[in-house]
Amino acid sequence: MKEEIIIAGFGGQGVLSMGKILAYGGIMQDQEVTWMPSYGPEMRGGTCNVSVILSDNKISSPILSRFDTAIILNQQSLDKFESRVKPGGVLIYDPNGITRHPERKDIKVCRIAAADEAAKLGNAKAYNMIVLGAYLKVKPIVTMANVLEGLRKSLPERHHGLIPMNEQAISIGMKAVEIL
Amino acid sequence: MAEKILMKGNEAIAYAAINCGCDGYFGYPITPQSEVMETLMQEKPWETTGMVVLQAESETSSINMVYGGASCGKKVMTSSSSPGISLMCEGLSYLAGCELPCLVVNVMRGGPGLGTIQPSQSDYFQATKGGGHGDYRTIVLAPASVQDMYDFVDLSFELAFKYRNPVMILGDGIVGQMMEKVELSPAKPRRTDEEVRTLCDSWATLGKPASRPGNIVTSLALDADIMERHNIHLQNKYATIESEEVRYETYKTEDAEYLIVAFGCMSRISENVVELAREDGIKLGVLRPITLYPYPEKALDALVPRMKSIMSVELNSGQMVEDVRRIAAGRVPVHFYGRQGGVIPSPEEIYEAFVKTIKK
Amino acid sequence: MEINDIIKPENKVYGKTPVLKDAVMHYCPGCSHGTVHKIIAEVIEEMGIQDKTIGISPVGCSVFAYNYLDIDWQQAAHGRAPALATATKRLMPDKYVFTYQGDGDLASIGTAEILHACNRGENIVVIFINNAIYGMTGGQMAPTTLIGQVTATTPYGRDVKLNGYPLKITELLAQLDGTCYVTRQSVQTPGAVRKAKRAIRKAFENSMMDKGTSFIEVVSTCNSGWKVSPVEANKWMEENMFPEYPLGDLKDR
Secondary structure, three states: OEEEEEEEEEEOOOHHHHHHHHHHHHHHHHOEEEEEEOOOOOOOOEEEEEEEEOOOOOOOOOOOOOOOEEEEEHHHHHHHHHHEEEHHHHHHHOOOOOOOOOOOOOOOOEEEOOOHHHHHHHHHHHHHHHHHHHHHOOOOOOHHHHHHHHHHOOOOOOOOHHHHHHHHHHHHHHHHEEEO | OOOOOEEEEHHHHHHHHHHOOOOOEEHHHHHOHHHHHHHHHHHOOOOOOOOEEEOOOHEEEEEEEEHHHHOOOOEEEEOOOOOHHHHHHHHOOOOOOHOOOEEEEEEEEEEOOOOOOOOOOOOHHHHHHHOOOOOOOOEOOOOOOOHHHHHHHHHHHHHHHOOOEEEEEEEEEEHHEEEEEHHHHHHHOOOOOHHHHHHHOOOOOOOOOOOOOOOEOOOOOOHHHHHHHHHHHHHHHHHHHHHOOEEEEOOOOOOEEEEEEOOHHHHHHHHHHHHHHHEEEEEEEEEEEEEOOOOOOOOHHHHHHHOOEEEEEEEEOHHHHHHHHOOOOOOEEEEEEEEEOOOOOOOOHHHHHHHHHHHH | HHHHOOHHHHOOOOOOOOOEEOOOOOOOOOOOOOEEEHHHHHHHHHOHHHHHHEEEEEHHHHHHHHHOOOOOEEEHHHHHHHHHHHHHHOOOOOOOOEEEHEEEEEEEEOOHHHHHHHHOOOEEEEEOOOOOOOEEOEEEOOOOOOOOOOOOEOOOOOOOHHOOOOOOOOHHHHHOOOOOEEEEEEEOOOHHHHHHHHHHHHHHHOOOOOOOEEEEEOOOOOOOOOOHHHHHHHHHHHHHHHHHOEEEEEEOO
């Protein structure tokens, strides 16, 4: 198994931490992982992306030009990465703020209204876990148990009280995702 | 089995330093390596191992704190990125001249000047051919993974004390910012005062007991004959390093007809290029120098006659390729592919460039 | 009476401290460095800390201080002695660590290092030799050169418009919360030497009391650089340097 993912959106949407939790989930099931962020001055508000690779074998290049899955959370990222999903791959996007929707027919396009769901939940911070839930529903490459274990590993202990909320958000994402 | 932790390359440097019994870290913030000192400050090793961690007022001061700490026989280090390393080069020359052990980590970014904060390998010349003034060499290790970043810290200190010489870990923004899983090694305690005394009392400033003359750590000798003798001594030491400490890896070179030479992250990207080539029936392999100084001269030399051509792939305008050409010595064509200023090529782009070279 | 009848232990009135080596000093006759070296050596002997003292020598005339005091020494890059001392003291807090720096080293190229070491309150001793000139490189202007003073690079005298003002670095460092003891001394008379020695001893003692940085400026002569005789140099110093750099404690807490 080898899954090459790009997660892209605005800084502050939890793009990097979603990637980190996914990567930790991979480690929990004894896979090789890399997490490679775009980095720069865009701490908040600018575009931000991270590529995550999970593999049963040693990972060579951490730098990729084409992806099995693209998780897209704003228009700029959709414009940049839609063409870079491998044929037969997956594109998951949040339609919030999107004016030009995905057009490719040779990939599986899924929609997760994560901003709406987070608003319904009354917790903007749950946003990235709702998106993660949507991804795991479409591509169940990491088990829920391993994701939660990954959360425990990546969150400082003082935040472990937030894990049930995150679990709930992942479940919401799993239910709310629409395959188009 | 040892615990495996997901961490950034920069964090790995910090955790490895604490774990391998480093005595002191002195640094100054600069992107893309600031997580090294941030992690150390977060971990507060002065409360556990007693390691000193200090934010200095400049890179100049950082390297001179390393100079002072190394003079005391302590395992001391600093880290920075390209512009900061330029400032440290004066100090590196002194450390090399005084034969002091230390670790300097360079998480390279694009230059020249203030340049960019994006990854680069454009300090190859600076790291391997000098950087500071005078005839000196720094042992240079090029990590390609976060595990390398972690493992090379302890290795660097071992080499630094074995040869009483500065060692540089020459990483880049990719290995610094990337997260991968790291298998932690068993902790080494910091050396006790007695151990330092046993190991370093012949040269270090530990306080002069009545039993020996004062130790003087200096690189100064106004007498040309004395200075020449010192230089010859250094060159003899470098010759030993060149024969004993070469490290490299190969990837699918057994049947290769073409070779990519690449270090650090570029060697990993080049492994994907090998797969693309082999899908097209082209027998391509990779030589990855792990030590950039000493360079794997013999390993490359032995591969050259079996190749139809060689391509050096670097994140710069062509620096290591000068060494590759020197060693190939006109026996086969040596090509170069590189991107500059923080741009990272994908395996497909490199493969396309490679194909052009073999169709010529 | 023959000379050998006089040289007997019971007749001994003065002995060179063993902390001072037998090496012949390279300093010019009349230079203050030799005297300051001697009193540091005597303090080290009297405190019994020869095996616990690390000296950091600068770049400048006193680069060779390590040839004269029989202790362990580090020789710093130009201006960086306080950085070396910082690491040395923090890694070996049971050692007495001092830097010995001239005005070019400390107050010109090394201003950042001395200012920040003092501001961090490093528990080190700084001996600052201010003779208002670069000695080793042949008498060029120093940051502490007086207005109107002739040097190799101010052949018509230091001009404020061209070169700015004499840098009162000691006053500046006394402002910092990290310094505990800042004093200005001289060594041109036996009385001054005794006072300077007391100051140095106090500074060494401070460095084990976690009080912060102790800083001793010694207003000094450079008769070669000033191109006058040693006797005239002392007079010139008293008449011209002391008004600009008045002696005494600036801070003692």
